[in-house]
Amino acid sequence: MSRAAAFYRPNRPLLVYAVLYLAFLYAPVALLPVFSFNDSIYAAFPLQGFTTQWYADMFADEAMHGALWNSVKVGAVAAVFATILGVFGAKAITRFRIRGVKPVLGVIMLPLVIPPVIMGVALLVLLSQSGVQLSLITVTIGHILICVPFSIVTLMASFEGFDKSMEEAAADLGDNSWWAFWRVTFPMVFPGILASLLLCFTISFDEFIMAFFLAGTEQTLPIFIYGQLRFPQRLPGVLALGAMILTATFVIVFLAQWLRGRSPGVAQSGSE
Amino acid sequence: MAGDDSYLRIERVTKRFGAVVAVDAVDISIGAGEFFSLLGPSGCGKTTLLRMLAGFETPDEGEVYIDGQPVSGQPPHLRPTNMVFQNYAIFPHLNVARNVAYGLRKEKLPRQEEDRRVEEALEMVKLGGYGDRRSNELSGGQRQRVALARALIRRPKVLLLDEPLGALDKKLREDMQIELRQLQQSLGITFVFVTHDQEEAMTLSDRIAVMADGRALQVASPKEVYNRPTSITVADFIGQMNFFEARVSETAGEEAVLDAAGFGRMRAKLGGAALQPGASIVAALRPEKLTLSPARSDGAANAVEGVLEAAAYLGDRSHFHVRVAGLERPVAVAAQDWAVGGGDGLDEGAPVWLTWDNDSVILLESERR
Numbered sequence: 001m002s003r004a005a006a007f008y009r010p011n012r013p014l015l016v017y018a019v020l021y022l023a024f025l026y027a028p029v030a031l032l033p034v035f036s037f038n039d040s041i042y043a044a045f046p047l048q049g050f051t052t053q054w055y056a057d058m059f060a061d062e063a064m065h066g067a068l069w070n071s072v073k074v075g076a077v078a079a080v081f082a083t084i085l086g087v088f089g090a091k092a093i094t095r096f097r098i099r100g101v102k103p104v105l106g107v108i109m110l111p112l113v114i115p116p117v118i119m120g121v122a123l124l125v126l127l128s129q130s131g132v133q134l135s136l137i138t139v140t141i142g143h144i145l146i147c148v149p150f151s152i153v154t155l156m157a158s159f160e161g162f163d164k165s166m167e168e169a170a171a172d173l174g175d176n177s178w179w180a181f182w183r184v185t186f187p188m189v190f191p192g193i194l195a196s197l198l199l200c201f202t203i204s205f206d207e208f209i210m211a212f213f214l215a216g217t218e219q220t221l222p223i224f225i226y227g228q229l230r231f232p233q234r235l236p237g238v239l240a241l242g243a244m245i246l247t248a249t250f251v252i253v254f255l256a257q258w259l260r261g262r263s264p265g266v267a268q269s270g271s272e
Numbered sequence: 273m274a275g276d277d278s279y280l281r282i283e284r285v286t287k288r289f290g291a292v293v294a295v296d297a298v299d300i301s302i303g304a305g306e307f308f309s310l311l312g313p314s315g316c317g318k319t320t321l322l323r324m325l326a327g328f329e330t331p332d333e334g335e336v337y338i339d340g341q342p343v344s345g346q347p348p349h350l351r352p353t354n355m356v357f358q359n360y361a362i363f364p365h366l367n368v369a370r371n372v373a374y375g376l377r378k379e380k381l382p383r384q385e386e387d388r389r390v391e392e393a394l395e396m397v398k399l400g401g402y403g404d405r406r407s408n409e410l411s412g413g414q415r416q417r418v419a420l421a422r423a424l425i426r427r428p429k430v431l432l433l434d435e436p437l438g439a440l441d442k443k444l445r446e447d448m449q450i451e452l453r454q455l456q457q458s459l460g461i462t463f464v465f466v467t468h469d470q471e472e473a474m475t476l477s478d479r480i481a482v483m484a485d486g487r488a489l490q491v492a493s494p495k496e497v498y499n500r501p502t503s504i505t506v507a508d509f510i511g512q513m514n515f516f517e518a519r520v521s522e523t524a525g526e527e528a529v530l531d532a533a534g535f536g537r538m539r540a541k542l543g544g545a546a547l548q549p550g551a552s553i554v555a556a557l558r559p560e561k562l563t564l565s566p567a568r569s570d571g572a573a574n575a576v577e578g579v580l581e582a583a584a585y586l587g588d589r590s591h592f593h594v595r596v597a598g599l600e601r602p603v604a605v606a607a608q609d610w611a612v613g614g615g616d617g618l619d620e621g622a623p624v625w626l627t628w629d630n631d632s633v634i635l636l637e638s639e640r641r
Contacts, residue, residue, distance in 0.1 A: 162364075168328055169361035171348040173375035173426065180349075183374070187365040 033243040041233050054240040064241065067224035071205050074136055074220060078143035079200035085144070086151025086196055091185070093152070094159040095167075109153075111146045119145065120213035127214070134216035142210040147200040154199060154256075158192025191259040198256040202249050221245070278337075279304035279462055280325070280430055285334035287320055294320040296486035297334070302479075305460045307453065309473040312483035313509070318466045319358075321483075322432050325464060326355045339429055354423035355432040359439070360415045362407045368394070368418055369403030375426040393421040396455065413444050420452075424459070431456075433465045437472065449475050470510050474498070482506045500543070504636050507556050514557045514603050517638075520547045527630060530555055534598030539573045540633035547635065554636045559606035561632035564592060565625050572627035578603065580622045594624060 031043075039049035058064055089108060093101055111119060123142050124134075132138060166188065170180035186193075208222035215223060225241060228234040278301030287295040295317040302308045310318035323329045325336060327348035335342050343351055354375070363371050372390045381389065394400050397417035410418065416436055423431055437445045437452075453476050456463045467473050473480050474494040481491045482505075490497055490506045501507035504515065518532035528547055530538040532555055540555060547553065568575060578594040581602050593602035603626065 163359060163361065165357045165359060165361040166363060168326075168348070169355070169357055169363070169422075170374070171328075172326060172353075172355045173422065174349050174378055176347070176349050179377070183377075184363060 029246065032239055032246060036236065036239040036243045038236070041236055043235060043239060054236040055244075058237045058240050061237070064221075064224060067219050067221045070136055070218055071221035074140050074143060074211075075201040075204040078140050078147055078204040079197045081140075081144045082147035082151045082200045083155075083193060083196045085148050086155045087189070087193065089148070089152045090155035090159050094156055095164065109149045112149050116146065116207070116209040120210045123210070124213045134214055136215065136218050136220075138214040138216070139211045139220060140204075142214045143200075143204040143207055146207065146210065147203050150199050150203060151196040154196045155189060155192045158189040158195075161192075162188045195256040195259040198252045198259075202252050202256075206245070206249060278302060279306075279339060280308075280464070281337040282321070282325075283335050283337065285321070285324060285331045285336060287317075287324060287329060288332050293486050295324070295331075298481075298483075298486070298488045300481055300488055300491055302462060302464065305462055307456050307463045307465065307476055307478045309465045309467060309477040309480045310483055311467055311470060311473040311480050311509075313468055316483040317486040318468075318483050319434055322355075322434055322464060322466045325430065326353055326432050327351045352429035353432055354426050354428040354430075355434065356416075356419045356423050356436045358434045358436070360419040360436075362410070362415050362418055362422075364407050366407065367403065368399070368405045368407060368410070371407060371418055372403070372421045372425055374422060389425060393425040396424065397421045398451075412439055413448065416440065416448065420455075424461070428461065430462045430464060433463060435466055435468070437467075438469075445472070452476065474510075482509060484509070499634075501556070501634060501636070504554055504556070504639055507634065507636060512559050512604055512606070514559065514562075515636075516555045516557070516599070518553055518555045520549050520551045520553060522549050523547055528635070530633075534596050535574075535576050538633065539630040540635055541631040543631075543635070552638045554638050556634040556636055557603075557628060557632060559591070559604040560589075561628055562603065562605045563627045564594070564605050564607055565627065566622065568625045569627060573630040574633075575625055575627045577623065577625055580620055580624050583620060594626060596626075 034047070035043040036054055037050050037052065038047050039051040039053070040047075092098065093105060098104070120142065123138070123145075127134065127138055166184050167180055170184040171177070175183060206222065207220075208226065211220045211223055212226070219227070221241075225238050228238045280302040282298055282300040282302075284297050284299055285295055286293065286297050298317075298321060300308075310321060312318050320329060324331050327343070327346060327350075330344060335344055337343065338352055363374065366374070369387075369390050372393050373386055376386055376389065379386075390403060391400065394402055397420050399414065399417050399421065402414070402418075407415075407418070416439075419436070433452075437448050440448060449472060452463075465473070465476060474497075477494055479491060479493050480497050481488045482497060483489065484505050490502045492500070497506065497510055501510060501513075507513045507515075516532045516535065516538075518530040518535075518538065520528055521531045521537070522529045523542065526542050528540050528542050530540055530553070532538045538555060563572070568577070576596055578596040580592060581595045582593040584591045589606055589608050592605040592607070594605055595602045605626065
């Protein structure tokens with residue numbers, strides 16, 4: 001028996017491990033929708049009966065509407081700005097010969113490993129020292145900061161996926177760099193841009209800690225949810241909201257991942 | 273100043289990448305409507321030189337003139353050149369017609385006129401009616417044609433081609449060579465063609481620049497490069513060649529008598545070379561300039577005896593290796609009319625004679641090889 005065949009044989013202990021791992025990861029999350037339809041204000045077994053009352057209550061809540069709208073605004077603006085910066089960064093990193101690009105990239109990626117609490121406090125200190133009023137704008141700034149690394153990583157894959165000679169061909173055919181970007185680079189990396197927008201939006205939409213420090217009187221959805229938890233009778237409504245956010249986030253992230261693998265340039269380089 | 277009749281003038285152009293000199297003081301003049309090839313092994317600087325003509329690289333020293341205008345300050349999109357890229361760089365998000373029409377943006381043509389130009393360009397490369405095809409539905413040869421149409425539609429002063437036939441299989445490549453040559457002659461556009469394939473360069477070009485280590489070693493017609501190479505590197509790169517270390521023993525008028533290891537005396541035409549008796553040189557002989565015979569025949573200027581070591585029958589010609597006493601390597605001989613083995617008695621191991629004329633000998637300066 002060859003080593004390769006042995007290597008590809010199904011490995012039962014590993015399979016068990018994988019199943020347990022996924023169960024541990026997602027079982028608690030799966031409980032959320034289950035309890036959100038449970039006819040009881042306590043999130044506990046045994047289940048009492050099916051109801052959609054918590055969803056109805058939540059939809060009727062004016063404060064929730066305001067928080068949801070705030071989160072959508074912050075998420076959309078943060079996603080657009082982070083993606084624009086991501087396009088610049090990814091293009092620079094993948095296209096130009098830059099001295100010391102590795103350390104620069106490291107600094108850009110730093111927000112991925114710095115705890116959000118530290119980042120939040122640091123930004124809070126900076127902003128209040130410079131006399132900036134806390135508002136949704138400051139939350140957005142904080143969110144752009146943590147979204148940019150994700151945007152750059154997503155877009156770098158798109159830029160690396162297509163041949164530099166495409167852009168050279170555009171220049172050769174009479175386009176200056178601005179036209180070449182719009183007519184060639186942008187359509188080629190468009191799936192990556194879309195993926196980055198969706199990813200950044202979900203990151204901002206779900207983000208709590210930075211928003212907690214940087215929001216003024218207006219609250220985003222995660223802050224609203226946190227506030228609701230002080231009232232036990234509001235818990236089922238929060239579960240209903242959580243189940244909906246969860247579903248939306250899953251859909252968007254899967255969409256983003258799918259788009260990322262679909263760049264025309266990626267298919268192109270594979271055939272060469 | 274480009275004062276002569278050259279259309280594209282490369283004047284002492286040097287390009288360095290860090291410590292590496294990619295292109296080293298290259299001086300080339302290319303005439304209008306000429307099919308010019310930059311030939312050399314990979315890493316010889318030919319592609320870098322082409323990219324400097326297109327504007328993707330800027331020379332560290334020297335200047336490029338196109339139609340009398342210095343172009344070093346011009347970015348690629350303002351140059352009167354267009355390029356066919358090695359991998360063709362067909363835009364995958366555009367169909368064939370949009371690819372070909374890409375360079376017409378600034379001309380702001382009415383739609384009908386633009387469509388007409390596109391169809392005209394596609395017909396020129398024998399892809400008439402292919403406009404609606406998606407670019408990922410094209411074969412390698414079709415991609416190459418689209419790239420050509422896309423470059424030619426802008427009516428460039430100079431068309432630059434970066435190994436455009438390298439990715440095609442042999443049969444298709446040979447067909448495209450003929451087409452490319454016909455296209456160039458009917459359009460009268462100056463072509464600068466980069467290739468590492470010496471046969472391709474010989475087939476296509478009016479003139480060839482043989483490059484090695486960033487230098488243009490010889491710029492001449494294919495015939496001259498083949499028959500009168502000016503250095504051992506060129507002679508070695510173009511076709512097959514036998515090299516013999518030799519010493520000049522005497523010169524008389526147009527003829528020199530050499531003392532070559534293993535050959536004894538060898539007569540050679542000087543061909544304008546000024547050689548002093550006693551000078552160390554290298555004598556080079558093309559395999560097809562040697563005549564193989566089973567017995568010594570009189571009349572030829574040079575003759576040497578050897579043993580047939582190996583023979584290969586290739587159909588249109590045969591290749592032989594003849595071992596000559598005192599030579600390190602066997603002598604390569606090519607002949608059209610010798611069958612291998614059988615009736616002619618040319619079996620491996622048979623004693624044979626090689627003869628050749630004095631004007632077949634190419635005299636080259638000794639250099640480290």
